[in-house]
Amino acid sequence: xxxxxxxxxxxxxxxxxxxxxxxxxxxxxxxxxxxxxxxxxxxxxxxxxxxxxxxxxxxxxxxxxxxxxxxxxxxxxxxxxxxxxxxxxxxxxxxxxxxxxxxxxxxxxxxxxxxxxxxxxxxxxxxxxxxxxxxxxxxxxxxxxxxxxxxxxxxxxxxxxxxxxxxxxxxxxxxxxxxxxxxxxxxxxxxxxxxxxxxxxxxxxxxxxxxxxxxxxxxxxxxxxxx
Numbered sequence: 001x002x003x004x005x006x007x008x009x010x011x012x013x014x015x016x017x018x019x020x021x022x023x024x025x026x027x028x029x030x031x032x033x034x035x036x037x038x039x040x041x042x043x044x045x046x047x048x049x050x051x052x053x054x055x056x057x058x059x060x061x062x063x064x065x066x067x068x069x070x071x072x073x074x075x076x077x078x079x080x081x082x083x084x085x086x087x088x089x090x091x092x093x094x095x096x097x098x099x100x101x102x103x104x105x106x107x108x109x110x111x112x113x114x115x116x117x118x119x120x121x122x123x124x125x126x127x128x129x130x131x132x133x134x135x136x137x138x139x140x141x142x143x144x145x146x147x148x149x150x151x152x153x154x155x156x157x158x159x160x161x162x163x164x165x166x167x168x169x170x171x172x173x174x175x176x177x178x179x180x181x182x183x184x185x186x187x188x189x190x191x192x193x194x195x196x197x198x199x200x201x202x203x204x205x206x207x208x209x210x211x212x213x214x215x216x217x218x219x220x221x222x223x224x225x226x227x
Contacts, residue, residue: 001117002045002218005031006038006064007053007077012099016051016077019106025114027218035059039067046173046182047072049113051097054078068092071174073113077101092116128175130156130165137163141180145193145204147172149186159205183219184212191222 035056054061076096095109148155156163196203
């Protein structure tokens with residue numbers, strides 16, 4: 001699970017970062033004290049959990065909530081207990097932490113975020129239809145080898161065919177179940193379709209797919225190695 005911490009208090013940032021590192025299921029943690037930097041991070045990466053300070057000096061937590069995807073679990077961090085009432089106006093808020101924060105409160109928020117994500121994955125993975133030209137086609141995800149970005153389009157690659165559809169990689173990544181993993185800015189692979197993993201690439205059939213360094217750790221954590 002990928003986590004983003006947004007809080008202008010460096011002590012709170014460090015504390016939440018420390019707590020995240022104690023959770024084995026959290027494989028990647030990014031922290032920032034700037035709301036505007038958070039906007040750029042959110043636009044570039046799909047996070048599973050965002051710990052978000054409500055009161056930021058440059059852009060408010062409320063403004064950031066309008067940017068964050070409805071399918072991303074958000075745990076609000078605030079000094080004001082009364083914010084709990086406002087939080088019910090946002091579907092993606094799963095919990096709120098009132099400062100000072102201890103590990104038990106943090107872990108409660110993490111568990112709620114985890115349940116939120118699992119429910120979203122179950123809902124999104126039941127059936128997927130993609131637009132192919134002027135029609136919608138149902139695809140069996142178990143038969144998909146990988147997805148490749150082709151400019152504004154995505155190639156859905158099977159063993160003996162591929163379908164080109166108009167979609168962004170970020171939106172696609174949010175809709176895929178756990179057996180799919182992004183390994184490069186242009187590739188999302190089906191972990192069950194991998195034939196060979198090299199030092200910096202993956203082979204699926206006759207296709208060689210590059211692995212970006214930023215995704216390598218998460219990939220290795222998802223795969224079971226015999227030795």
